[in-house]
Amino acid sequence: MDATLLDDRHVDLQQHRRDFLAAEGSSLELIALPDKGFGVRTTASIEAGCCLLAEPPLAIIQLQSSREDTVACEHCLLPLRQKDAEDVQTSGECSFCRATYCCEQCVSDAWASGHDFLRASSRIELEHLEQLLVELGNVGEAFRLALKLLAKGAMSTCPDATDGRSSIFTLLDGFWGAPWWETAALAPELLQEARSTTATILELVQHFIPLPPNFGVNDMAKLVGQVRMNAVEVLVPSEDGAIVARGLAVYCVASAVNHDCKPNCTLQSCLPLPELRGWAVLQALNDLDEGEEVTIEYLEDAPDRHKQLLEQWRFQCICEKGRQRLSHHETIFRHAADGEKSRLPGSRAARGCPAFVRAGHWWSKRLRLQALVRVDASACGCVCIIYIYILEFMYVSLYAQQFHSTCRT
Numbered sequence: 028m029d030a031t032l033l034d035d036r037h038v039d040l041q042q043h044r045r046d047f048l049a050a051e052g053s054s055l056e057l058i059a060l061p062d063k064g065f066g067v068r069t070t071a072s073i074e075a076g077c078c079l080l081a082e083p084p085l086a087i088i089q090l091q092s093s094r095e096d097t098v099a100c101e102h103c104l105l106p107l108r109q110k111d112a113e114d115v116q117t118s119g120e121c122s123f124c125r126a127t128y129c130c131e132q133c134v135s136d137a138w139a140s141g142h143d144f145l146r147a148s149s150r151i152e153l154e155h156l157e158q159l160l161v162e163l164g165n166v167g168e169a170f171r172l173a174l175k176l177l178a179k180g181a182m183s184t185c186p187d188a189t190d191g192r193s194s195i196f197t198l199l200d201g202f203w204g205a206p207w208w209e210t211a212a213l214a215p216e217l218l219q220e221a222r223s224t225t226a227t228i229l230e231l232v233q234h235f236i237p238l239p240p241n242f243g244v245n246d247m248a249k250l251v252g253q254v255r256m257n258a259v260e261v262l263v264p265s266e267d268g269a270i271v272a273r274g275l276a277v278y279c280v281a282s283a284v285n286h287d288c289k290p291n292c293t294l295q296s297c298l299p300l301p302e303l304r305g306w307a308v309l310q311a312l313n314d315l316d317e318g319e320e321v322t323i324e325y326l327e328d329a330p331d332r333h334k335q336l337l338e339q340w341r342f343q344c345i346c347e348k349g350r351q352r353l354s355h356h357e358t359i360f361r362h363a364a365d366g367e368k369s370r371l372p373g374s375r376a377a378r379g380c381p382a383f384v385r386a387g388h389w390w391s392k393r394l395r396l397q398a399l400v401r402v403d404a405s406a407c408g409c410v411c412i413i414y415i416y417i418l419e420f421m422y423v424s425l426y427a428q429q430f431h432s433t434c435r436t
């Protein structure tokens with residue numbers, strides 16, 4: 028990554044990230060690193076288990092495979108029911124695309140984020156587009172999320188920009204990226220086909236989303252590549268925790284966090300809290316020193332992880348080879364076993380949110396529970412994995428019950 032580009036690259040996005048962290052009173056700051064581009068580091072020492080960032084998504088979609096068995100809210104991804112279950116009460120369905128919503132707030136937020144563009148004008152173009160995207164496999168999901176970003180950008184102002192005036196397109200400019208065919212490591216002989224498919228998609232999209240002038244095939248390809256390099260997979264549980272919707276989301280600030288094969292933080296997205304549905308929550312796995320770069324693991328450890336990092340994120344991971352690495356869960360277990368170290372939350376948004384504080388209590392209980400189960404797991408083998416799930420389920424249900432009863436009183 029060319030460090031000389033960092034000064035004038037991405038001014039709006041970087042300013043937005045700085046403003047967000049400042050407004051949150053966060054213990055994080057943005058840094059420019061010569062070999063990785065932008066990154067994030069701590070401004071104070073942090074204890075393991077602390078929440079460093081809680082951020083709503085810029086855009087979120089439900090993954091196609093998850094849509095096949097779960098009906099979720101189009102805007103926040105709250106699972107409403109299993110596909111074949113009886114209908115539940117929803118707060119609206121888009122008559123054009125059949126998108127369902129969980130509440131009036133989500134209906135109006137979706138409209139403010141450009142859903143109108145994805146439903147108005149021609150149903151035929153939208154149907155052709157859907158077919159094309161399904162055929163594109165995992166790149167199709169990135170296209171679908173890019174469409175949501177384009178629709179949001181087509182609204183006259185971007186509500187996510189701190190000054191309320193910057194266009195979402197200026198924010199998107201700042202995301203690290205490359206054309207999607209590079210992030211998919213496409214063979215050179217397929218490049219022409221990739222370009223012409225992108226041109227067809229762009230032509231269809233232009234029928235219903237007013238795009239910026241001169242927005243061409245390369246811009247579309249880069250936006251989809253940016254989504255592939257910055258989006259994260261999210262899990263959103265239903266209110267009783269019985270169903271989970273899987274999605275893909277882009278976050279402005281969390282996307283500045285770099286990868287490490289031995290990360291010191293983890294990005295959670297599945298806290299069963301209505302206020303934080305679909306939010307990214309960055310949690311410290313270890314005690315962190317002031318000024319330490321915070322890192323997450325983009326991919327679970329696997330024999331071809333370095334190859335995948337090179338293909339999708341276009342960087343050669345230079346971590347110490349063969350280093351003994353603890354997985355997220357092992358690290359959390361270790362700290363949970365250490366005592367009272369796990370706690371949420373640290374950011375202002377989270378501190379101001381009573382449910383989050385209650386969740387912190389629930390979370391630390393869950394960690395301690397897992398630590399206990401882990402001791403048994405080593406003795407009893409894989410049967411205990413089932414116990415972990417049962418106990419987790421009990422905790423989620425218990426938490427949900429407690430949360431609802433607190434809300435009622």
Ligand SMILES: C[S@@+](CC[C@H](N)C(=O)[O-])C[C@H]1O[C@@H](n2cnc3c(N)ncnc32)[C@H](O)[C@@H]1O
Binds near residue numbers: 028
């Ligand atoms: C999600 S972005 C992270 C923020 C990014 N550094 C930026 O400037 O916007 C992912 C990109 O960051 C860079 N990156 C992340 N982790 C890295 C690492 N461990 N070594 C080198 N580059 C890394 C790669 O260019 C990767 O494609």
